[in-house]
Amino acid sequence: MHTLVALCAVGAEKILGNELKLLGYKLARNAPGRVTFVGDDDALFRTNLCLRTADRVYLQMAAFDAQDFDQLFDGVYAISWQDFLRKDSRVVVDKVRCYKSTLNSEHSIQGMVQKAIYTKLGDIWRMQTLPESGDEVDVRVYLDEDRAYVLLDLSGLPLHKRGYRTDGGIAPLRETTAAILLQLMLWRRKMPFHDPFCGSGTLPIEATLYAYNVAPGFGRRFALEQLPIFDSRRALEIRRAEAEKIRTDVEVRVTGTDIDPQAVERARLNAEHACVMAGRALNLIDKSDKVPRPDFDVAGFADITAPYEQGLIIANPPYGERLGDADQAQQLYRDMGALFDSFKGWQLGVITAHKKFQECIGRYATTLKSLKAGNLDTIFYMYTGEEKQRAAKHRGTAHGNRRRAR
Numbered sequence: 001m002h003t004l005v006a007l008c009a010v011g012a013e014k015i016l017g018n019e020l021k022l023l024g025y026k027l028a029r030n031a032p033g034r035v036t037f038v039g040d041d042d043a044l045f046r047t048n049l050c051l052r053t054a055d056r057v058y059l060q061m062a063a064f065d066a067q068d069f070d071q072l073f074d075g076v077y078a079i080s081w082q083d084f085l086r087k088d089s090r091v092v093v094d095k096v097r098c099y100k101s102t103l104n105s106e107h108s109i110q111g112m113v114q115k116a117i118y119t120k121l122g123d124i125w126r127m128q129t130l131p132e133s134g135d136e137v138d139v140r141v142y143l144d145e146d147r148a149y150v151l152l153d154l155s156g157l158p159l160h161k162r163g164y165r166t167d168g169g170i171a172p173l174r175e176t177t178a179a180i181l182l183q184l185m186l187w188r189r190k191m192p193f194h195d196p197f198c199g200s201g202t203l204p205i206e207a208t209l210y211a212y213n214v215a216p217g218f219g220r221r222f223a224l225e226q227l228p229i230f231d232s233r234r235a236l237e238i239r240r241a242e243a244e245k246i247r248t249d250v251e252v253r254v255t256g257t258d259i260d261p262q263a264v265e266r267a268r269l270n271a272e273h274a275c276v277m278a279g280r281a282l283n284l285i286d287k288s289d290k291v292p293r294p295d296f297d298v299a300g301f302a303d304i305t306a307p308y309e310q311g312l313i314i315a316n317p318p319y320g321e322r323l324g325d326a327d328q329a330q331q332l333y334r335d336m337g338a339l340f341d342s343f344k345g346w347q348l349g350v351i352t353a354h355k356k357f358q359e360c361i362g363r364y365a366t367t368l369k370s371l372k373a374g375n376l377d378t379i380f381y382m383y384t385g386e387e388k389q390r391a392a393k394h395r396g397t398a399h400g401n402r403r404r405a406r
Contacts, residue, residue, distance in 0.1 A: 003060040004043060005151055007034050008053055010372035012180045016053045019183075023050060031144070033372070036060070044224055045235045048155055049217035049242060052179035052210065055158050058140060058151035059084075066148035067102050069112050075148055076116035082124045084152060084227055088134030091117050093141065094153070101143040113141055113150070135226040156223030163219030164274035165200060167266045172199060173316045175216070177351070177371065178206040181314050181380060184369055185349050189252050192311035196301035196339070198256030201267025203314055204294040205274045211252040212278065212291050215242045219277035236284075243281040246291070253311075254294040257304055267296045302335060306343040313339065314349040326354070333360035340383075348383040357381060 008016040010033040017027050020037050023046065028036040039047065047057045061084075064075035085091065093113045096106040103109055117139070121130060138153035160176040181203070187193060189211035195203040209216055218239070224230050258264050271293050278291040301315075317336065318329055333356075339348060340363060350357065353376045358364050365381035372378070 001038050001040060002043065003028065003036060003063075004039055004047065004154075005034050005036050005058045005060055005149070006047065006051065006054040007056045007058070009033070009055070009174075009177060009180060011370050012053055015180050015183045016051070019051055019053055020047070023047065031142075041231070042234065042238060044154055044229070045222070045231075046238050046242075048159065048222045048224065049238065050215045051159065052206070052216050053176055053183065055160060055176055056153065056155040057159070059154055061139075061150045061152050063147060063149050065146060066143065067146045069103065069108070072103065072109065072112050072148060073116045076113050076150060077120045079117075079120070079150065081117055081120050084229055085117075085121065085137055086134055086228060087121075087125060087127070088131045089137045090132040090134060091137050091139060094138045096141045096143070098143045100145045102146055103143055109141060109143065113139065135223075137227070138223070154222060154224040154227075157220070159217070161220065162216050162274070162277075164205065164277055165202070165270045166273065167200060167269070173202045173351075175202055175206055178203045178314075179210065179216070180371065181349060181351060182207055182210060184380060185312055185314060185347060185382060185384075187312050187314075189250060192253040192308045193255070194304075194311060194313050194343075195256040195315060196258075196304060196313060197315050197317045198258045198267050198296060199263050199316070201256055201270045201294070201296065203316065204254045204256040204267070204296070205271050207254045208252065208271070208291070208294045209274060209278070211254065212250065213245050213247050214274075214278040214281065214291060215245075218242075218281040219274070239281070240284050243284045243287075246278060246282060246289075248282075248289040248291055252292065253308070256294060256296045257299040257301070258296075259298070259300040261298045264296045264298050268293075271296070302338055304342065306346055309345050311343070311346045312349070313343055313346055314351075316351050329354050330356060330360045333357055334362070337362045347385075349380060350383075351378050351380045353378045 006016055013030045013035055016035050020027060020035065025037045025039045025043060028038055044059065061079045062075060066072040066075055091114060093110040096109045098104045098106065118130060122128060140151045140153065142149040160174040162175050193207045198204055256267055275291045275293050282289050317332060363383060366384045367382040369380040371380055
């Protein structure tokens, strides 16, 4: 069995933990932005292929006390790096994170860890200089209260890069963040879904992949595949097993609109790529079925009405941080209040970094969830049930909701 660490958006640890448990893996511990779990050999590949809300997956190589550089060097040196690296591997200690530890110089820690790795490999292979001409292998180190955790990257490119989005437009929502929002709203495929600010189509596409049970990693490769421990035969078996789980016999109603025709065209193209990816996965098991594409149309949110009595809207409107300005964003949010009338009976979720969103839209959310999306501190506002009709009337109400968010 292996100890692995999956990274996620800060605030999404429980969502990721639930995903891991559904895959059959045992959780060990959580920290902000990461979940440690235990898995078998298959977990090295399967988690990269299947996890929707994880940003990366690491293999924990060792955990040991490190109050000084001698302990750090010895702990890293003791790892059997020769079993995981090739003679021409180029090792990069890409990040170091320190929390309440005696050693707190990230640059010095990086240098010592890299020195220990290359010293060990040189001693094992009796080489004074390693060529470093092969694939890059990333190592990450966490120092938490004088305990070091040394991690080997199994993902390579971040897992939000599914492989289907060729053009994200301006300020796109991360695919992993979209998957988190769907889980927070407890969305199920029987419920109609709509995104009134679809942009490059990320939310509807992620909803489509989830609804038809398409593993998000089918369209890409992982760093694991360049390591000596990779079992290509077993990986193909795992791919085929996950392809068997794809459903094409279910009714799904996923749509998106945007006022920008170019954005809608991008969304359609990205959705086509995603569904072609799903089709290729089905080809692995000799099926020619196709995953239906989500529907996209050009329309402003003020011009649309609910096509069904119940459903779910999730929106990622401009924040006023990178698109437009704060005044424009506030006016947009005021206008968005019309969605409550146009989509009566629907649940609504909105992610934004704008501090005055609730005051502007004129409704206070049933539930608030803080998420670190990229470099922005965002809040996801969830309007469910009767509480979404409660209008904002005074600052005291706002204060009460802010307290609940904490």
